[in-house]
Amino acid sequence: MSQKKIITHHDVLCPFCGTLCDDLEVDVADNEVVEMRNSCQIGTKKFFSSNPSGHRYLKPQIKEKGSFRDATWDEALDKAADILLKAKRPLLYGFSSTECEAQNVGVELAEYLRAILDNTASVCHGPSLLAIQDVGAPLSTLGEYKNRADLVIFWGSNPVHAHPRHLSRYSDYVRGYFRKDGRNDRFIVVVDPRKTHTAQIADLYIQVKPNEDYELLNAIRAVLRGVELDAKEVSGVPMEEIKKLVEILKKCHFGVIFFGMGLTQSVSHHRNVDTAICLTRELNDHTKFLLTPMRGHYNVAGANQVFTWTTGYAYSIDFSRGYGRYNPGEFSSVDLLMKDEVDATLIVASDPASNFPAGAVRNMFKHPIIAIEPHHTPTSVYADVILPPAFAGIECEGTAYRMDKVPLRLRKVKEAPEECLPDREILERLLEKVKEKEGK
C-alpha cells in the first residue's frame, strides 16, 4: 500500500472568527485536510468540512418542481441574473465569511442592480458601528493589549465559546512584552448575566441583570465622577461591588474592555455601546483605557471596511436611487424583511434562515433566493439557485480584516473540488451576466 504524500502548510490563517489566528498548521494529502495543529475546535472543524462530504455542493444547482438538479455555470448564472433583474427590491446579504475582493464585487453588483446591500454586522455589531459613529472610539490593535494590558474586561462576551483562542493569543494567558508572567500579570473581569466559562476563570465576576447593562455602565460612570448614588444596587449589582470595580479600573496601568453581543443584542443596543465608549473615554482621565468589539465572523470587519471605502457606509445601504443611502432600522435586512419589502435575495457566505428571527425568514421565503453557499444549510436547501463556492482561506486566497481592523492575507492550502469557484469569480461572472442581459 502506498503512503499518501502529506504536504504541511505553516502560518495558515483560520477563516472562522474575528480573532483570525494566523499560526495554524494544516496537513493536506490528496487534496484533503488530514491533520490540523494550533487551531481551536471550531477552526479545525471548518477546515475538515472542506473535504468531500454528503452536505457539500460541488456543482451549480437549479430548483425545478421542488427539487434541485445539476446545472451548468452558465444556466445557473442565467437563472440568478433573471431573478435579480426581475426584482424591484433585491437584497444582497452576507459577505462576512468571504474575502475582501469578493465583497468589493458584491458592492459593484448591488450598485448596478440598485439593490439593498447589507452584511452580517446588521445582526451583530451594527450597533457598535452606530455608537462609534456617534461618539468615536478609543481602539487599538490586539498586539498592544497583549503586550500592555494588566486589566481585561469582557462585557457581554464569552470568548471561551465564541473566540476560543483569544484568551491564549491576546488577552489572558499569553505572555506580553510588559506582561511577562502572562495570566498572573493580568486581572480579568467578566460582566455577564450568566456565570459563563469565561466568568469562571475570571478574577472578578459581576452578574448584571439581562437588559440592564446601560444602567450599570452609567452607574459606574457616576461613581467614577465621585457621585454618591442613592441606591443599594444597580442592575442587580450591589453599590459596594460597583465602588470596588471603579477602584480596580482607576488603579490599573492599561485597561481594555472587550465587548460582545451582550451589549449589542440587548435592549438599548447601540446606546449600551455608546455608554461603554464614554466610560472608556472618561477612564482615560485616570489611566490608559481602550475598548474593542469582539467581532464574530472572520471578515465581518473587512466587510465594513470594504463597504465603507466604496460606498461611504459600513452596512445597510440602499442603492434604489442609484446612489448609496444609509439608514439602519430602515435599510437593514431584518427590518426590510419584517416589512416584506424585499422581493429577491442573493445570499453570499451566510445562513440567514438560521440566524434571522422567524418572521423575517418567513417573508424571505416568499420570494426567490440565490445562495452562494458551499454546504446544505436551512437557507440553501430552500433556495432556488445554488452557486457553489470555494472556501476562502482554504481553497482560495484573499484579504481579511481581523477584529482590530488589521488586514491579513488568507492562504490557499488545497484545490476547490469539482466546479466550485471563488466567491469573487462567481460574483464577477454574475455581474457580467446581468450586464449582458441588459445589453451592456
Add this chain to the structure above:
Amino acid sequence: MSLNNLILLTGRTINQGVALEGGKNTKENVRAAGICTFDKEDFKKLDCIAGTPVKVTTDYGEVLVYSTITEEGPHPGIIFIPMGPWGNQVVNPDTQGCGTPTFKGMKAKVEVVKDGRVLDAIELIGKLKEA
C-alpha cells in the same frame, strides 16, 4: 410541569459553532443548538430528567427543544438557547431602529412536553417555508 416569568438569552456556544461547521442538517446540530439550558434549581422545579423536550414560549413564538442543566450558572430565572434556528423562533425581531434584533432578554415560559419531537434545523425552518 411548567415555569413562568423566565428571561431567555441566546448566544454562541462552542458546540453550536462546531456543529454548524460540521453540517447544519445533522443530529449533532440539534444536540448542540436545539437545546435550552436551565439553572440547576429552576430545573428541579420542572420535575423531569435532563433531555426531556420542553416547549419555550415567548411573545414572539414557540419552539420545542431538549432541556439541559447549565454548566454556566448559577443564573436563576434565566434560560439560554444557543444562537441558531431554534432560538430564532422565539426571539424579539424588534431592532429598536438600529437593524439588530433583540436576541436577548425575552420574557419566556417553559412547559415539559414529554412525548414531544424536536425538529432538526431543516424541518424546523421548512415550516416557515410552508407557512
